[in-house]
Amino acid sequence: MGSVGNGWPRGGGEIGELLRHPAFDAIGLGPVESWPASLKHIAEMVLNSRQPKFVAWGPDLAFLYNDAYVPVFPERHPAALGKPFREVWADIWEQFSPIVARTLSGSPQLFKELLIPMRRDGRTEDTWFTFSYTPLRDDDGTIAGILCATLDVTDQVAAKRGEKLALDELRAKSEALAVVNRAGAAITVEPDVERLTQIVVDAGVTLTGAEFGAFFYNVDDGEGGSYMLYALSGVDRKNFEKFPMPRNTKVFAPTFDGEGIVRSDDILLDPRYGQNAPHSGMPKGHLPVRSYLAVPVKSRDGSVIGGLFFGHAEPGRFSQATEASLVSLAGQSAVAIDNIRLFRAAKLEIDQRRDMEDQLRKLNEMLEVRVAAEIADRQQAEAALQQAQKMESIGKLTGGVAHDFNNLLQVISGNLQLLGKDVAENGRAKERIANALVAVERGSRLASQLLAFGRRQPLEPKVVNIGRLVTGMDDMLRRALGEEIEVETIVSGGLWNTFADPVQIENALLNLAINSRDAMDGAGRLTIEVGNAFLDDSYSRTHPEVKAGQYVVLAVTDTGSGMTEEVKEQAFEPFFSTKPEGKGTGLGLSMVYGFVKQSGGHVKIYSQTGEGTTIKLYLPRSLRSEDRATAADTVPATGGTETILVAEDDEGVRATVIEMLSDLGYYVLKAKDAQSALTVIESGAHIDLLFTDVVMPGTLKSPELARLARARLPDIAVLYTSGYTEDSIVHGGRLDPGLELLSKPYTREDLARKIRHVLASRPQGGRGAADAARPNAKPSEPHHPETAAKPKLLLVEDDAFIRMDTAEILHDLGYDVIEAESGEQGADILDHTLVDIIVVDLGLPGMSGSAFAARAREALPSVGLVFATGGSDLPDSNHLSGSVLLPKPFNSAALDRAVKAALQPRL
Template sequence: MARFGGRWPEGDSEIGNLLRRKGLDAAGVGPVETWPSSLRHIAEMVVNSRQPKFVAWGPELAFIYNDAYIAIFPERHPAALGKPFQQVWSDIWPQFEPIVKATLNGQSQLYKELRVPMWREGQTEDTWFTFSYTPLRDDDGKVAGILCATMEVTDQVLAKRRERIALDEAREKSATLALVNRAGSAITAELNVDRLTQIAVDAGVALTGAEFGAFFYNVDDGEGGSYMLYALSGVDRKHFDRFPMPRNTKVFEPTFSGEGVVRSDDILLDRRYGQNAPYSGMPSGHLPVRSYLAVPVKSRDGNVIGGLFFGHSQPARFSDAAEASLVSLAGQSAVAIDNARLIRAAEIEIAQRREAEDQLRKLNETLEIRVAAEILDRQQAEAALQQAQKMESIGKLTGGVAHDFNNLLQVISGNLQLLSKDVVNNGRAKERISNALSAVERGSRLASQLLAFGRRQPLEPKVINIGRLVSAMDDMLRRALGEEIEVETMVSGGLWNSFADPAQVENALLNLAINSRDAMDGAGKLTIEVGNAFLDDSYSRTHPGVAAGQYVVLAVTDTGSGMPPEIVEQAFEPFFSTKPEGKGTGLGLSMVYGFAKQSGGHVKIYSEAGDGTTVKLYLPRSFQSEDRIATGDNVPATGGTETILVAEDDEGVRATVVEMLTDLGYYVLKAKDAQSALTVIESGAHIDLLFTDVVMPGPLKSPELARMARERLPNIAVLYTSGYTENSIVHGGRLDPGLELLSKPYTREALARKVRHVLVNQAQRRLTNPVPLPANGQPRDIVQARLKLLLVEDDTFIRMDTAEILRDLGYDVIEADSGEQGIELLRGSEAGIDIIIADVGLPGMSGPAFAALAREAFPSLGLIFATGNSNLPEASRFSGSVLLPKPFTTAALDRAVKVAAQQRPIA
């Protein structure tokens, strides 16, 4: 390198001028004058170069650069000249330290468009450089520094990036346009609205980059609108099970009202969202939504069909381009939906027109058939009407006949029963009377069957379980049918209750079973089935008078000879029978038919000659709980000392019934009609029971007589009797609730039981429902609102069970385990005891001994002795006491309490 007196050549270089100053002391290499020739040579080359260059020399890599390099870091010039490399570029030293070390190790390096985060104008900004690092050697050949030739390419890099982004956007727009066009083509070609909207939503998710999208159909419900989820994309539909319709809030309103596009970079910050009482913010469990984009889908006529909704869990994910694409997609979807609707409407109209044309064709083809069917239906209706009129006529005839016939039978029966007492020692006379009474019974049964067929018998329907009733009849049926008949009973599980008269159900089953026995000539198999059944409208149309609905069906099937169709058609007619003369009346099936019809049910015969017969009795289903069926048959056929008023217009009947009641111990008053009976009642006579015929001449009818009697004598009991009740106390074929009826003709035993039953029931009602005091303040009867019982029983389990049953029956119960404890309880009872129920065989003090002490202290106590013996203990000592044989039923226990309450002594 040429030297010019130790100085740099003259020139206009700023850096050269600075280097010529003798005061410049480069870090680690000293003043310029002391630099080695190799450094001076390379420095002169760098300074005179027009390309940005620098040299870093010496142990501290003193930084020497040229004028072209100043533009790279104007803020660091001129302070950087001669300073250590690491100090000059402290902000980028961590990035360049490896490059410097590699160069000092003798490696030449070249970097193109390297990103360098550089501190400029008070902040770090990204810059890009293309540069080379070359190792420099000193005079001894050792690497002593670095030569860098560089060029800043920031503008070029950014320009290329902008170009690339522009190209990407162009490609994206082209792809978006292609996607919109493909979606539009698919949407336009689709005629199914469900598939159409699904295509639109799928395309929208692809266009916008949304995580999920949906189409909600706008439905006008007349109350502000409702919105139905039609299509969903990006998530499983289960996420919307709890949110099938968006809330009608301010953020949804613009879409469903068609105002325009709603786009939000963060829906949670949108002032329209979450400000609608009572709601606040996003519902619990909803998909996370931050970015939100919604576009209305509007029909040609301006009506809003629905809306396309898209969401993303990250904010600011939807661009202007995405919004523009969705607007185009929504427009195409609206046109396609309109077209699909028009096509669908046209298809429906065409289908309706075709259907109408087809119906017209079929109508023309089947006109003759329909006319014939109409004629047949009319004939069936006329036949049903004629049958109904015939049944009505027969019913009126049988009713009138039954009334007079039963009165005659009652006179005959009553007198025969009274006569039987006079011929006790005459065996031949007794036999004749017995034969005559049997004939009376057959006549009564005949009259009853006629009434049943004519639907004139007074039914007492209850809510019953027919399966239980049939099972209870099993032994009786086997005895009635004989050992040669095999009986099988099948009751379906889950059997419904039915509403029917239990006694008539039993009677119907017995009739059917006996008919089957006769059809099998006394040997074969009888199957009884009880199950649930439903008769539909189709069955009802083909069986006039049968209402469609739910029934309980009782089916009786035999293995007998069966019946041909012509016999089946006549089987229900009265007096029709295929049996030999004298073997049957022909009224058994007629009775079953009348009972079924009167009960609102139906009966049907299925039979073929030689193949047995099945008779199905359908009784209407009841949704009520099963009734507890109380019967007076177990009431002893005993008399009493009460006063009975008999109102009967038939002189013969009146005479016999008065004599029978007198013979039973009652004091009897009599009246020939209702008006006469009322006169007796108003005379002030004490009357316990009004026994009145239902049908009597005169303006005052029996029900009105009973009402007026109760007004004047609130504690009077009423018992009706009749051979035919008409409609005075029977309505809809059913005995009015709360009434008691004894049908004519009746036996002395039936009369005794019924009268005793009615009187006991009335006594219980008097005890539980006391009569208010009259105006004079004197009680009509001394009664208590609720009976209080003392139960004395040493067996713990019997005592607990009996006490629970008594409480269920409505009584107050005090328990004692011995006679001694019973005496203590009697003395300490403040309210007083009405009735004692005592076990006879008590340990220690016996039941009778305890009862004697109790009666001595409290003479008006009612007494019931519970025992396994058949006689009352020392009956003469305990007047009015009642025997309760063990084991006893609930009904027997209740009946004993009621009788004891009535018969207890008056103190």
């Protein structure tokens, strides 16, 4: 080749022409004629080379290339000629910047089959190049540029990759065939479906290269399908615990309906995905899935057994060859599952036939036993029915007998007591009367025991702390049992209250203690324990008559001779006794049993011959606070001057009670039945107390008589008496609330005390008006202070211990005390109760003591007020004038002075 005047070689093709053009100016190099000789030499070599080459020279690495290089980047030619290297290859500069830097530092570079993303035809595609980078030096030896010789080897790389892919595919097919063969051999002999499906899923994960695989069993629930996860491979089962089983949606339908295979390179782009409400795609927390492959497992009859599902977090992981291998695997597993089903069905039929034969044989063998058991059950049911009928008959009999028997005893008792006054100077006669009264008392106790066993005694239940009650009986029990019996009483801490008749609890304990004494022949150890107990549902199931719940248990244990099983079974039956003739009635335990059952409780005997006996009484727990014991028994047995109307149908009883009341100083009116008594009441006569028998002939009953009497005489007191109350004032075995009953037979002292108690508890009217209204009143009759009603006092204190102690002191001081634990409760009491004096704590929670006192003064302007407080000042209010301050702590004397001072203006 020749040269031109400027020394530039002629030739170089199209690029050479461009370089010789007068307007050409390479960045940082200037016109061609100003180039250094070294660059001109290199440029000549590059331009005349048939191999794609370029030179990057100067501070900006101006890009110079030959015609062979143009196909490498046709879209950039000719704009790239003379431009900075970084600008020409801006899209791959990040990849080539380190290579350029190392070359400029003097290190030649050689790369073979380097992947370079190349932009061609408006898109970026992967290309592979083999090229070298050689550092170029200037005339002074300084590195001034880079020479690159390159070859586009994309076609060669693609060919080699295709060959490798074919080899890999062939190898994969061989391996897949081996996996399928191994899995097929394993599942052919596997008798368990669960293990079989696990083998299949494990093989499927190996075949597909999936991150996880699963087999879902198809169950037709009539509502679109229900699918159960049978086997899982590749991940822990807990990954699927939070997600519902797949439903028959657009993605899963082809598999579970048996329509065909679903393979997706990217399930997120599949139009069937994300349309299954309520979820939009995978629920939160689900394993990531992009590649998805599902193959149905179909039975011989065409029904779908289930589906094989495989997933991978990356797209494009499952090939058509993989799909074909899974189809083969699914087919083999379907045949194996069908075989297992057929085998199980045959085995089930054989087992069922064998079971039916065994059952028929056992039924034949057990027929006689079952018939015998049925007969025994029927006999037991008949015996239970007979026992219930016997108990009902005894109850009715005892009720009727008790009524007439107690009336007779009342006539005898009353006349004996009246006769006692007439022969007061005759000692021998008094002794005989006393003996007769003892017999009357025994007869009364016998009638009471009969009523108790028949569960027809009128109970007067109260909220009781049995521990306190038992402790109070200690002295009486020791006297009754004798010195040779060692008595130990154990009361558990935190004892609950119970709702029962305290008198009957005492009677029951006394009966049990006396029975234990006799079983120990008068010498031994008696242990009384009181505690809490819970009878649960399992206990209730084995004892149907017992209601599950919380109970207070009273247990009496002795060191006596114990009981045989036969004796235990009959222990509670009436008139059954192991004692010698004349030593017992056989009603003691019957009475205990009847009382506990009537109170909603349970009785249990634990005993062995020679090992002693324990009898436990379970009484239902009460959540209310303990009731105060009434003062009726502490009222003196004195008479009075009030007017009493006696309504009694039995002539003998009526005569004796009238005489006893008259002897006690009362003015007595009489009536033979309820209608006659109502006539007396409507006559306008002044009457302080109606003393009426419960059971009388006529259409007007005693409760209705009492209601009519109170309607006409609001201040009248009512006292019932009866030998047997039926259901008129007793319901559920309990005396109706607010009623007073004096059971027949009763003594003169019992009558006197009860009359005074009932009169003291009634609403108080004017004493002068009562005396003036009484017929034949005697103004000269002396006033008996001991017969006057006690002042009624309301104690309002939130501290339970202070309230209990203060109430007890006030009772001892002679006041009729009503307790309240808050101002609100006290206000409720004042809505229906008149009181003479109020003792209230100033520091009450909720309604304060002063606010309650102001409200009380509005309702009762003359009520006396005592403020108990830890402070030193009375409330500042005109409504609370005359109030008395009682500083805490106080003793009984200070309390007595304060109450009397507050009560003084009312006396």
